[in-house]
Amino acid sequence: MFRFILKSLLSHSLSFLLVMFLVFMLVFRVGGETVLPTAGNLSITKKLPVSRPPSLSEMPGAYLRWFSKALRLQFGTSLSSRRPVSGLIFPRLWNSVLLNLFSLFLIFLGGILLGTFLAYHTPESGHPLESLLYILYAVPDFVLGVLLLSVFAFSLHWFPSCCLHSFDISISTPWMRWLDVLYHLILPGITLSASGLVFITRFTKSSLIEILDAPYIFALRSRGIPARRVLRHVLKNGIFPFLTMAGFIIPAIVGGAVVVESLFSFPGIGKTFFDAVLARDYPVILAICFIDTLFVFLGLMISNLLYYCFDPRVKYADS
Amino acid sequence: MRILRYTARGFIIFIVSISILMPFLIPTSPLPGTVSHGATAAGAARTSLLPLFGISPFRIDSTASLKPPSRHHWLGTDILGRDILARLMLGGRVSFIIGFLATLISLFIGIPAGAVAGFSGGWKDRIFSRFVELFYALPMLLLLILVSGIYELNMISLSILLGVFGWIVPARYMRGEVLKLKEMNYVRYAVATGASKWHIIRTHLIPNGIGPVLVAASFNMANLILVEATLSFLGLGVRPPYPSWGRMVYEGLSFLNVAPWIYVPPMVMLFLSIFSYDILGQDLKRWLHSR
Numbered sequence: 010m011f012r013f014i015l016k017s018l019l020s021h022s023l024s025f026l027l028v029m030f031l032v033f034m035l036v037f038r039v040g041g042e043t044v045l046p047t048a049g050n051l052s053i054t055k056k057l058p059v060s061r062p063p064s065l066s067e068m069p070g071a072y073l074r075w076f077s078k079a080l081r082l083q084f085g086t087s088l089s090s091r092r093p094v095s096g097l098i099f100p101r102l103w104n105s106v107l108l109n110l111f112s113l114f115l116i117f118l119g120g121i122l123l124g125t126f127l128a129y130h131t132p133e134s135g136h137p138l139e140s141l142l143y144i145l146y147a148v149p150d151f152v153l154g155v156l157l158l159s160v161f162a163f164s165l166h167w168f169p170s171c172c173l174h175s176f177d178i179s180i181s182t183p184w185m186r187w188l189d190v191l192y193h194l195i196l197p198g199i200t201l202s203a204s205g206l207v208f209i210t211r212f213t214k215s216s217l218i219e220i221l222d223a224p225y226i227f228a229l230r231s232r233g234i235p236a237r238r239v240l241r242h243v244l245k246n247g248i249f250p251f252l253t254m255a256g257f258i259i260p261a262i263v264g265g266a267v268v269v270e271s272l273f274s275f276p277g278i279g280k281t282f283f284d285a286v287l288a289r290d291y292p293v294i295l296a297i298c299f300i301d302t303l304f305v306f307l308g309l310m311i312s313n314l315l316y317y318c319f320d321p322r323v324k325y326a327d328s
Numbered sequence: 329m330r331i332l333r334y335t336a337r338g339f340i341i342f343i344v345s346i347s348i349l350m351p352f353l354i355p356t357s358p359l360p361g362t363v364s365h366g367a368t369a370a371g372a373a374r375t376s377l378l379p380l381f382g383i384s385p386f387r388i389d390s391t392a393s394l395k396p397p398s399r400h401h402w403l404g405t406d407i408l409g410r411d412i413l414a415r416l417m418l419g420g421r422v423s424f425i426i427g428f429l430a431t432l433i434s435l436f437i438g439i440p441a442g443a444v445a446g447f448s449g450g451w452k453d454r455i456f457s458r459f460v461e462l463f464y465a466l467p468m469l470l471l472l473i474l475v476s477g478i479y480e481l482n483m484i485s486l487s488i489l490l491g492v493f494g495w496i497v498p499a500r501y502m503r504g505e506v507l508k509l510k511e512m513n514y515v516r517y518a519v520a521t522g523a524s525k526w527h528i529i530r531t532h533l534i535p536n537g538i539g540p541v542l543v544a545a546s547f548n549m550a551n552l553i554l555v556e557a558t559l560s561f562l563g564l565g566v567r568p569p570y571p572s573w574g575r576m577v578y579e580g581l582s583f584l585n586v587a588p589w590i591y592v593p594p595m596v597m598l599f600l601s602i603f604s605y606d607i608l609g610q611d612l613k614r615w616l617h618s619r
Contacts, residue, residue: 028465031466143603147602152599155584271562283473302467
């Protein structure tokens, strides 16, 4: 167990170091100089202060210096707002994490329920619900977002169209405040979870159908064990592959958050990234790439670890 | 399901033929003097063979701003008075060409890379596999937003960018196929008779292993079109005055309640094209299995 953790930690850390180096190179090779904002007193003849990217030979040294600071979560100061990057990012990161957790919850709850239903009730010709899933899969997330916005926010006025809190003083108790946040999360959460939902539904369906065909399920059924208890066996065997799926879904969600957060004016990390790209604010861009990639690797490692704990076959292969 | 499948096939034929015939239908690049005011341009700007589609997607007409669908403008006009139908058609061409070119580029890089990695094995394969692993961990969309946010991209450079970012998918599939084919007797025979590596890859491995790669490429094409639309929606991607479906949705956002005819048609077209390439991939897959 300990050796397994150590091994995966080492190999993932190495990959992380390499991936961030690629990102670092790309950001500075693509980027170029940034004109720094000056406080007042701007004249055309005066040369504007410019931040110069490191040259190619300085790159590895600059990268290692940046990386060792980034590990301590020191990302320097933002070029456009002159504030420390970590103070700029972390409150918004929390908002984004909230949004992602909410949509992960929707994805797994909806996907597993739908998938189980389809695995049990699919006739030879295909369930009509399945065609619906195909259609949902092909809808880009911003199209779904615009549809939801125009129908539920602007026409019916059921849900708010932006932000994370209401500007309402009467909401004062913590409970009400949480409900208010949840109310604001619903539209962006649904938008963000649509494609993942289809993915998990298909995955659940195919893996459950495989298990339903297995001899041990046949044995249970032929002994006359009631369907509900058979379902318990099916789910117990079918649930573990999901743990690894989480590792694949999280990065897709973080990428999609840029679009959804911009559309819903959600004060999250994706919108911050987009604004930073337009302002060529390299410290912020690098910091967000760092955090995003860190999440990807953490997700991978956690899913590996869970797989190791729950699937005895992996343990045998290791020892 | 069958109806969905026929819709998808019909749509692909439609969009390909429209894209090819486009220069005969409407102007495909902005010409000098396209800004016009009112009645003078009503008949004068019909440059194409068919009078129906003679309207330029670039022609700005201040008197026809935000007009709902009518006899002159079948799908209405946007804030600058440009015809939505013409822009929708040209946007479809842009999206199709970018998706197709990017897929082609990704195949051109991916097939040789995957074939060499799978056939040579050893350190080349190890480096390749490690590279694939790293590539999947890259924050891809963030980097694409970064590159296209800083450079002004046109159609060609955007397809090259997407192709370079997307080559890993065909490469992975090609490698998997080559690993299987390597154990076949005819390949072993070719190796034993001293055929060169490139000869074997060219005449045996690529023709026999290309099927699943093409299936993956057609799914990937849907994905690349989606990425292009997403970039355009964020205001990056292809720059104005060229229309793009994603960008049209973005422009329509300012008139969410006022003028739904601006953003609904491109949304429908985007959905239909992504859906169609997905179905195309499934058809290819089924055809390959039934062979």
